[in-house]
Amino acid sequence: MTQKIPLCDLTGQYAHLRNEMMQFFDKICSESAFIKGKYVQLFEQNYLKCMGADYGAGCSNGTSALKLALEVYGVGAGDEVILPSHTFVATAEAVRHVGAIPVFADCKMTDYTICPESIKRMITHKTRAIIAVHIYGTPCDMDEITDICQAHNLLLFEDTAQAHLAQYRGKIVGNFGHGASFSFYPGKNLGAYGDAGFVLVKDATHHETLKRLIDHGRLAKYDHEINGYNERMDAMQAGILNIKLPHLTAWTTARQAIAGQYDRAFAGDDRIGLMQIANHKQAVYHVYCVRVKNRDKVIQALNDNNIAYGIHYPDPVHVMPPFRGFTRDNMVNTEAISAQILSLPIYPEMPDHFVERVIKTMKGVI
Numbered sequence: 001m002t003q004k005i006p007l008c009d010l011t012g013q014y015a016h017l018r019n020e021m022m023q024f025f026d027k028i029c030s031e032s033a034f035i036k037g038k039y040v041q042l043f044e045q046n047y048l049k050c051m052g053a054d055y056g057a058g059c060s061n062g063t064s065a066l067k068l069a070l071e072v073y074g075v076g077a078g079d080e081v082i083l084p085s086h087t088f089v090a091t092a093e094a095v096r097h098v099g100a101i102p103v104f105a106d107c108k109m110t111d112y113t114i115c116p117e118s119i120k121r122m123i124t125h126k127t128r129a130i131i132a133v134h135i136y137g138t139p140c141d142m143d144e145i146t147d148i149c150q151a152h153n154l155l156l157f158e159d160t161a162q163a164h165l166a167q168y169r170g171k172i173v174g175n176f177g178h179g180a181s182f183s184f185y186p187g188k189n190l191g192a193y194g195d196a197g198f199v200l201v202k203d204a205t206h207h208e209t210l211k212r213l214i215d216h217g218r219l220a221k222y223d224h225e226i227n228g229y230n231e232r233m234d235a236m237q238a239g240i241l242n243i244k245l246p247h248l249t250a251w252t253t254a255r256q257a258i259a260g261q262y263d264r265a266f267a268g269d270d271r272i273g274l275m276q277i278a279n280h281k282q283a284v285y286h287v288y289c290v291r292v293k294n295r296d297k298v299i300q301a302l303n304d305n306n307i308a309y310g311i312h313y314p315d316p317v318h319v320m321p322p323f324r325g326f327t328r329d330n331m332v333n334t335e336a337i338s339a340q341i342l343s344l345p346i347y348p349e350m351p352d353h354f355v356e357r358v359i360k361t362m363k364g365v366i
C-alpha cells in the first residue's frame with residue numbers, strides 16, 4: 001500500500017520545533033507559571049503586532065472568542081445577528097450563547113463566503129450585527145459588507161478562525177469590524193497544543209470589558225465589577241504560540257504555494273470546480289475546497305489511493321437541530337454546494353510528491 005496522505009499533519013512541524021518546545025515546557029513547569037502572567041502578556045503583544053491591531057486579548061478558544069466579542073459590544077436578547085449558514089457550527093453557537101437570534105444568509109457560488117445581497121434581504125429593525133466568516137481562509141466581500149453595516153448602523157464582527165493573516169485589499173482580516181475572533185485549535189493555520197483563542201476589539205473601553213469578561217469580571221484581584229467567565233488563555237498555550245508565531249508567515253506562504261499547484265493542475269478541467277477568489281483577496285487556504293458532481297466516486301478513488309479528504313461541512317448550519325427555523329432566505333447556493341464540496345489535503349510541510357499524487361488521483365478519476 002502507498003503511504004497515507006493525511007488531510008493535515010502536525011508531526012513534521014513539531015519535529016522542527018521540538019527542542020525549543022521542550023525547553024519551554026521545562027521552564028514553565030519549573031516556574032509553575034500556568035495562569036495569566038508573562039507568557040500570556042507576551043503573546044498578546046506579539047499577536048496584536050502581527051495583526052496590526054491595538055486592542056485584544058487571548059482567551060480559551062475560538063468559540064468563546066466570538067461570544068466574548070458579541071457580549072463586549074452588548075449584543076444580546078432580542079437582537080438579530082446575520083451570519084452565513086455555510087460555516088462551522090461554532091459561529092451560530094456563539095450567537096445563541098449571548099441570547100441573540102441567529103439569522104442565516106446564503107453564500108456566494110464563487111468563493112463560498114457570505115453573500116452581501118442575501119444579507120440585505122435579511123435585515124429587519126431588529127438586526128443588530130453581521131458576522132463575516134472568512135471561511136476556508138478566504139476574506140469576505142468586506143467593501144460591500146462594510147457599506148451595508150454603515151447604511152443600517154449595524155455592528156460588524158469577523159469570525160477569523162480559519163483566516164490568520166488573510167488580506168483584503170492589502171489589509172489583514174480581523175481589522176475590518178468592531179470585533180474579531182480567532183481560534184488556535186491545533187489544526188488551524190496557527191494552532192496551539194490544545195484549545196486557545198483571541199479577540200480583537202476597537203478601543204480601550206471595550207478592551208477593559210473584554211479583559212473583565214475573560215477573567216471573572218476582574219482586572220485586579222477581588223475586583224469583580226461585572227459577571228464574567230473563566231475563559232482565560234492558558235500560559236502553556238501562550239508560550240507554545242509565542243514559539244510558533246514567527247513561523248506563521250512562512251507557513252502561510254507554503255499553503256498558498258500548494259493551493260497554487262492545485263489551481264494550476266485543475267484549471268480548465270470542467271469536472272473540478274475551483275474556488276474563484278477575486279484578485280483583491282489574499283486567501284490563506286485553511287481548507288482547499290473543490291466542487292465535484294460525483295463526490296462519492298471521487299471519495300472512493302481517494303480512499304483507494306490512501307488519500308485523506310474532508311467535507312467542510314457535510315450539513316449547512318441552518319438544517320442542524322438547534323438551528324432549524326432561523327432561516328428566512330432560501331439557501332440555494334449553500335444547499336447546492338453542500339452536496340459537492342470536498343477538501344483536499346493541505347498543510348505547510350506537505351511534500352511535493354504528495355501534492356502530485358493528489359493531483360493525479362483527482363485527474364485520473366474524474
Ligand SMILES: *Cc1c(COP(=O)(O)O)cnc(C)c1O
Nearest residue numbers: 061062063088090091161183185
Ligand atoms: C474552528 C472554528 C471556530 C471555533 O474555534 P474553536 O477554537 O474550536 O472553539 C469558529 N468558527 C470557525 C469558522 C471555525 O473554523
